[in-house]
Amino acid sequence: MHSQRIVYVAGPEAHREQAGSAAAAQGLAEPALLQRRGTALGWIAARHRPTTIRAEAVARAWRASQAFLLPGLVQARLAEHRQHIHQALHLAAQVAAGDDPSELLGRFPYRERTEPRFELLAAFQDEGDDQEIETLEYEALGGAGVVAENLWCKVSWLSFEEDDASLRFRFSFGLAGYQDVAADLRRELYAARLCEAIFPESAILSRDPGLQAVLRILLGSERLAYVERIVYFNAPNGGAQFHQDVERGHEGVVFAQIHGRTGWLACAKARLMDEIQGFVGNPGHTEILQELLPDPCGREELARRCADRLLLSDWLEQNDNEPLEMLLNRCPAFCRRLVERGCGHLLEPGDVLLLPQKSLDQCAWHSVFCLDDYPGESLSFAVRELTAD
Numbered sequence: 271m272h273s274q275r276i277v278y279v280a281g282p283e284a285h286r287e288q289a290g291s292a293a294a295a296q297g298l299a300e301p302a303l304l305q306r307r308g309t310a311l312g313w314i315a316a317r318h319r320p321t322t323i324r325a326e327a328v329a330r331a332w333r334a335s336q337a338f339l340l341p342g343l344v345q346a347r348l349a350e351h352r353q354h355i356h357q358a359l360h361l362a363a364q365v366a367a368g369d370d371p372s373e374l375l376g377r378f379p380y381r382e383r384t385e386p387r388f389e390l391l392a393a394f395q396d397e398g399d400d401q402e403i404e405t406l407e408y409e410a411l412g413g414a415g416v417v418a419e420n421l422w423c424k425v426s427w428l429s430f431e432e433d434d435a436s437l438r439f440r441f442s443f444g445l446a447g448y449q450d451v452a453a454d455l456r457r458e459l460y461a462a463r464l465c466e467a468i469f470p471e472s473a474i475l476s477r478d479p480g481l482q483a484v485l486r487i488l489l490g491s492e493r494l495a496y497v498e499r500i501v502y503f504n505a506p507n508g509g510a511q512f513h514q515d516v517e518r519g520h521e522g523v524v525f526a527q528i529h530g531r532t533g534w535l536a537c538a539k540a541r542l543m544d545e546i547q548g549f550v551g552n553p554g555h556t557e558i559l560q561e562l563l564p565d566p567c568g569r570e571e572l573a574r575r576c577a578d579r580l581l582l583s584d585w586l587e588q589n590d591n592e593p594l595e596m597l598l599n600r601c602p603a604f605c606r607r608l609v610e611r612g613c614g615h616l617l618e619p620g621d622v623l624l625l626p627q628k629s630l631d632q633c634a635w636h637s638v639f640c641l642d643d644y645p646g647e648s649l650s651f652a653v654r655e656l657t658a659d
């Protein structure tokens with residue numbers, strides 16, 4: 271089922287030279303370290319990179335809520351957007367260095383790209399969100415005046431760590447976190463157009479006929495839209511912890527790597543629960559868990575909740591689940607298990623990853639790592655069917 275074979279070359283304790291030698295001994299290319307916010311999980315390398323995409327394999331993975339890599343799908347489109355990508359990387363670097371996003375987006379080339387279709391009304395910082403840098407509020411203008419209100423671009427850090435400069439620009443509307451976004455298709459589409467105006471390289475995904483053809487087959491619909499868009503700039507030592515992106519009314523997420531590389535652990539929720547239960551229930555892992563969770567209460571809670579599939583499923587969705595969060599994000603042996611069972615991916619510029627997100631039970635969970643010593647850029651768009659508005 272897996273389109274790409276990733277090898278766990280060496281544990282995090284290995285130096286670059288040791289990992290490189292181990293990879294070379296297996297005939298593999300230079301390995302990359304999965305490391306995020308000071309925690310290294312191991313060295314990986316790709317063994318097999320397919321050049322063709324088999325439709326039945328994509329469909330099978332989508333039905334099973336598994337992530338699926340479409341290698342090089344949009345690679346040919348990168349060249350025509352080279353300048354846009356360069357500008358976006360510069361924008362992210364300026365924001366990371368402390369410049370106000372509203373100042374930067376209020377001048378060339380962004381002002382010219384957004385006006386007169388979008389008017390920047392206000393810029394503010396949500397005091398309840400410590401990771402936010404700035405929210406920019408826009409309205410969309412048409413011939414008859416305002417056609418969509420309270421659209422926003424939210425610029426945020428991906429973590430609180432000083433040495434993780436990862437950023438994201440998220441485009442949506444209304445009350446963040448409370449809005450039933452899919453119920454307001456019109457504003458979803460205007461927020462998507464705002465993203466396309468500020469980051470024209472969005473077209474690498476949104477206008478790709480190959481991706482549209484794949485999604486038409488998967489969703490059985492001719493009329494699709496890319497909404498709830500996020501443009502990521504994952505920086506060294508950054509990325510995203512294990513999570514899902516389920517949103518009612520959306521079918522899944524398409525992710526395109528357009529600069530730099532990212533490493534991924536991704537699998538269906540049911541599969542992830544199998545792996546968690548298999549790992550925690552294995553008596554051979556007692557020492558590993560003692561080292562990971564020195565507090566016996568944390569180990570007891572992990573064992574108890576993992577023994578019951580319903581408890582585990584609920585626990586995964588909670589914010590306050592530290593023992594489980596430690597296992598998922600900070601345990602090299604668990605990372606190794608996932609990679610060895612086909613849940614690892616390595617994305618290069620032009621690669622697209624499909625992440626089905628149908629429901630809380632049928633979705634691909636995923637964890638992302640920056641693999642380079644410089645920030646990359648990626649596009650992450652939700653996919654939905656177009657309905658009559």
Ligand SMILES: [Fe+2]
Pocket residue numbers: 513514515636
């Ligand atoms: Fe995600």
